[in-house]
Structures are given as structure tokens and as C-alpha cells.
Amino acid sequence: MTAPETMMRRIADPAARPDPYPLYEELRRTPVARQDDGVYTVSTYWEIRSLLNDPRVSSQTRPPLVPTPSGARSMLRLDPAEHDRVRRIVTRPFGPPHTPRRVFEMRRGMADTVRGLLDAFADKDQADIVDDFAYPFPISVICRLFGVPVEDEPRFHLWTESLLGAADFGAEHKPDPHLLDPDAAKIEMGGYLAELFDKHRKDPGDDMFSALAVDDGPDGRLTPPEQVATGFLLLIAGHETTVNLITNGVLTLLRHPQELKRLKDDPDLAVPMIEELLRYEPPVQYLPNRRTMDAVEVAGTVIPKDTDVNLMLAAGNRDPRRFPDADRFVPDRGDVEHLGFGNGVHYCFGAPLARLETRIALTEFARRVKGPELVADPPPYRVNPVLRGPRHLPVAYRGVRS
Amino acid sequence: MRLVVDLNRCQGYAQCAFLGPDVFRLHGEESLLYDPVVGAEKRDQVLAAAAACPVGAILVDGPGVREVDAVVG
Numbered sequence: 474m475t476a477p478e479t480m481m482r483r484i485a486d487p488a489a490r491p492d493p494y495p496l497y498e499e500l501r502r503t504p505v506a507r508q509d510d511g512v513y514t515v516s517t518y519w520e521i522r523s524l525l526n527d528p529r530v531s532s533q534t535r536p537p538l539v540p541t542p543s544g545a546r547s548m549l550r551l552d553p554a555e556h557d558r559v560r561r562i563v564t565r566p567f568g569p570p571h572t573p574r575r576v577f578e579m580r581r582g583m584a585d586t587v588r589g590l591l592d593a594f595a596d597k598d599q600a601d602i603v604d605d606f607a608y609p610f611p612i613s614v615i616c617r618l619f620g621v622p623v624e625d626e627p628r629f630h631l632w633t634e635s636l637l638g639a640a641d642f643g644a645e646h647k648p649d650p651h652l653l654d655p656d657a658a659k660i661e662m663g664g665y666l667a668e669l670f671d672k673h674r675k676d677p678g679d680d681m682f683s684a685l686a687v688d689d690g691p692d693g694r695l696t697p698p699e700q701v702a703t704g705f706l707l708l709i710a711g712h713e714t715t716v717n718l719i720t721n722g723v724l725t726l727l728r729h730p731q732e733l734k735r736l737k738d739d740p741d742l743a744v745p746m747i748e749e750l751l752r753y754e755p756p757v758q759y760l761p762n763r764r765t766m767d768a769v770e771v772a773g774t775v776i777p778k779d780t781d782v783n784l785m786l787a788a789g790n791r792d793p794r795r796f797p798d799a800d801r802f803v804p805d806r807g808d809v810e811h812l813g814f815g816n817g818v819h820y821c822f823g824a825p826l827a828r829l830e831t832r833i834a835l836t837e838f839a840r841r842v843k844g845p846e847l848v849a850d851p852p853p854y855r856v857n858p859v860l861r862g863p864r865h866l867p868v869a870y871r872g873v874r875s
Numbered sequence: 876m877r878l879v880v881d882l883n884r885c886q887g888y889a890q891c892a893f894l895g896p897d898v899f900r901l902h903g904e905e906s907l908l909y910d911p912v913v914g915a916e917k918r919d920q921v922l923a924a925a926a927a928c929p930v931g932a933i934l935v936d937g938p939g940v941r942e943v944d945a946v947v948g
């Protein structure tokens with residue numbers, strides 16, 4: 474086994490952000506590789522998928538990227554059976570079997586929000602797809618769903634940016650002077666969420682956070698610190714990723730104008746196209762949060778017990794042994810069981826919501842915006858290598874259809 | 876249109892029941908119930924559910940996803 478010693482550092486380098494895929498290709502030459510700091514990377518499709526379903530691989534033993542002040546853990550950082558208990562409680566006000574229509578019934582409100590955002594495009598001939606479209610849309614959706622006052626958005630925007638921007642991925646980069654110290658952001662956001670849950674406990678509304686604060690199902694209720702940990706996770710996971718999927722979608726369509734035209738003519742194409750996007754440009758590039766609880770053999774290599782493992786989802790998604798023509802964007806490839814939402818017990822909780830949001834955003838963009846073109850390619854990217862996506866995506870166009 | 880869920884593959888992720896609530900229902904935490912024949916007005920729900928299933932367990936006849944004929948003859 475030849476260890477590609479500096480691979481994770483090269484991936485973390487902001488210069489690699491616009492196109493990390495050649496690095497992933499290099500990484501796949503050693504499907505299970507030990508890095509110089511002792512962390513193992515796993516970068517081929519079947520090997521990643523098997524570890525995502527392996528009970529010897531834990532999500533609980535590595536320290537959380539965003540530790541909550543109370544020390545309680547969210548489901549993302551718990552193993553079964555504790556994980557399953559928390560996930561069942563949080564699913565109760567969100568989806569089937571208890572609340573089967575909640576996400577589905579949000580379609581109309583989502584379409585209204587998207588319509589309003591695109592109407593505002595009509596006054597100009599250039600827009601930033603991030604700031605004017607992909608960012609505000611999911612925020613309004615999750616604020617309504619969770620019961621977070623939308624006017625508080627600028628505050629938790631600053632907190633999440635400060636937390637995510639600061640996470641240390643081993644690359645040299647200057648911290649953004651507009652951001653808070655990550656510990657301060659953590660404490661402020663924790664305090665804000667504790668107050669919000671208190672408020673919902675006293676005066677519950679028809680939203681998910683209220684249900685988490687007051688409802689008892691067969692598994693009982695989350696403790697107040699668990700509620701805060703869940704709030705952190707839902708606000709961050711429910712937003713940053715969706716922004717990046719919508720933005721990556723517009724970027725990819727503008728790089729493939731014939732596919733944009735196909736989508737405009739056939740809105741049904743959005744359904745398989747979104748799966749292909751989750752394969753081709755996944756918003757979560759890798760999972761830096763697993764650790765072995767036992768020695769695990771994969772692809773002929775033994776990963777020792779108590780070893781940190783990075784599961785390289787974006788590399789597995791382009792594994793040519795799994796997907797023919799893996800580096801091509803093929804919206805109707807049919808066989809597209811990607812790893813973009815993970816797999817196994819932690820399979821993305823919000824996937825149905827993200828799919829609906831992205832579908833509405835991309836079909837409406839294709840239908841309404843006339844003659845869209847990229848102003849800069851590649852666009853500027855955020856520094857975070859895990860939650861990867863453009864910081865801005867300026868697009869010029871020639872008007873908006875009604 | 877006809878559909879079949881390969882219940883050996885299905886792992887109860889419930890993605891189908893979120894996106895096609897008029898066709899797919901979870902009974903308790905584990906078991907999935909669905910309508911094997913649905914009218915055209917629910918086609919959209921079926922296609923969205925089939926595309927979202929993380930293990931490709933939903934087979935549909937008609938354009939778009941997979942051939943059901945191989946399974947039900």
C-alpha cells in the first residue's frame with residue numbers, strides 16, 4: 474500500500490475547491506489508504522457503502538465538529554440504539570408514519586417562495602444565484618417548518634458561518650474578519666436555541682420545534698439539552714447543504730446548456746437529474762466523523778481498531794467501477810444509487826425536503842430565466858472542503874418569463 | 876401504471892412515503908404498504924418516490940425509471 478501522504482491536505486487546500494475530482498481520482502488508486510496523520514481514507518464506492526453499513530464503524534467516538542455547550546449529542550454523533558431513539562423522536566413530527574404529509578404539503582409554499590425570488594430577477598440583468606436565490610429559499614422553508622422566526626435569520630447565519638468557516642481542515646487560510654470566534658458563536662447559538670425551545674414549550678405552535686418541546690410519543694421526549702443539540706444539527710444540516718445543491722445544480726446546468734434546455738422542455742427530467750447532481754457534485758464531499766470500534770478489513774486492507782476514517786463520498790460517486798462514464802453528467806442515467814445522502818442508519822434525515830426544494834428551484838429557474846449565462850467560471854468557492862459549494866454564482870440573463 | 880416494491884431490497888428508509896404519500900404508507904415503523912396499480916394523477920408521486928429510494932427497490936412500468944415487466948411478467 475502506497476500512502477498518498479499529503480492527500481487530505483491537498484484536498485483541504487482552497488485552491489482545490491473548484492475541481493477536487495482529479496485528487497479524488499488519485500485517491501481511488503488506493504481505495505483504503507493510511508494518511509501520514511494516521512487517519513484512513515476510503516474512496517471507492519462499494520468500500521464506502523459497506524463501511525456506512527458496518528456496525529463496527531462508529532459515529533459516536535470522534536469529537537463533534539460542532540460541540541454543543543451542554544455536551545448533549547445530536548443523532549449525527551450517536552450510534553444505535555441511542556441514535557435510533559433520537560431519530561424516531563425527531564421523525565415523529567416530520568414524516569411517516571406519524572406525520573406522513575407534512576413535507577409533501579409544503580410544495581405550494583415552496584413554489585410561492587421561489588416565484589417571489591425569481592420575480593425579483595426581472596428588475597436586473599444579472600443576479601447572484603447564491604445570495605438572491607439558493608440561500609434565501611431553504612432558509613424560509615426551514616424557518617416555517619421548525620418554528621424559527623425568519624427575522625432571526627441574520628443571527629444564525631453569522632453563527633453557522635462562523636462555526637463552519639472556522640473548522641480546521643488542515644489547510645492554511647486566513648480567517649474571515651467578519652466572522653465570530655467559533656466558541657463565542659457556539660455559546661450564543663446554544664443560548665438562542667435554549668430560549669427558543671423555552672418559548673415553544675410555553676406557547677407551542679404548529680411547528681417541529683414546538684412538537685419536540687412538548688409532545689410525548691412512545692419514546693418519550695428529548696431532554697432540553699438534546700433539543701438544543703437537535704436544533705443545531707437541523708439548522709445547519711437543513712440549510713448549508715441545500716444551498717449548495719441548488720447552486721451546484723444551476724452551475725452544472727449552465728455548463729451543460731443542452732441539459733438546461735431539456736429540463737425546460739421536460740420538467741419531469743428534474744427528478745432523475747437531482748439524483749445525478751447528488752452523485753456528480755455532492756454538497757457533502759466526505760464524512761470526517763467515523764471511527765473503528767474493532768479492526769475492520771476492507772478491500773484487502775485491515776483498518777486497525779480505534780482509527781479515524783474519512784469516507785470520501787464524492788470520490789465513491791465517481792468510481793468508474795460503479796458508474797460507467799463516471800465523470801460525465803448524465804441526468805437520466807437511471808442507475809444512480811449515489812452516496813450523496815450517505816447510507817445506512819444515518820441516511821440523510823432531510824433528504825425528502827431537500828429533493829422537493831431542489832426540484833422546484835431548478836425547474837422554475839430553467840422555465841423562467843431567459844438566456845442565462847455564467848459570468849465567471851469557476852465561481853469563487855467557500856473554504857469548507859466538506860460542505861463544498863460556491864460562495865457566489867453571478868449569472869447574466871435576458872429577462873424573466875412570468 | 877403498475878409498480879412493485881422489491882421488499883427484500885427495501886430497508887424502510889421511507890423516502891417513498893414522504894414523496895408519494897397517496898401511494899406509499901408506512902404501517903408502524905417497519906412495514907411498507909403501497910398501491911400496486913395507480914392512476915395517472917399519481918404518476919408524479921410514483922416517479923419521485925422511485926427515484927428517491929436509496930436502494931432502488933421501487934420498480935415502475937412506463938418511461939423514466941425501471942422495467943416492472945421483468946419482475947411481474
Ligand code: HEM
Pocket residue numbers: 532548549550560706707710711712714715718755756757760762812813814815816818819820821822823824826827
Ligand atoms: C442537499 C441537501 C442535503 C445533503 C446533500 C445532505 C447530506 C447528508 C449526509 C451525507 C448525511 C449523512 C451523515 C453521516 O452519515 O454522518 C446527512 C445526515 C443528516 N441530514 Fe442531511 N443533507 C441535506 C439536507 C438536509 C436537510 C434539508 C435536513 C433537515 C431538514 C438534513 C438533516 C440531516 C440530519 C438530521 C442528518 C443526520 C441523520 C442521522 O444521523 O441519522 N439534511 N445529510
Ligand code: SF4
Pocket residue numbers: 880884885886887888889890891892907927928929930931932933
Ligand atoms: S424508499 Fe425504498 S427502501 Fe425506503 S421504504 Fe420506500 S421502497 Fe423501501
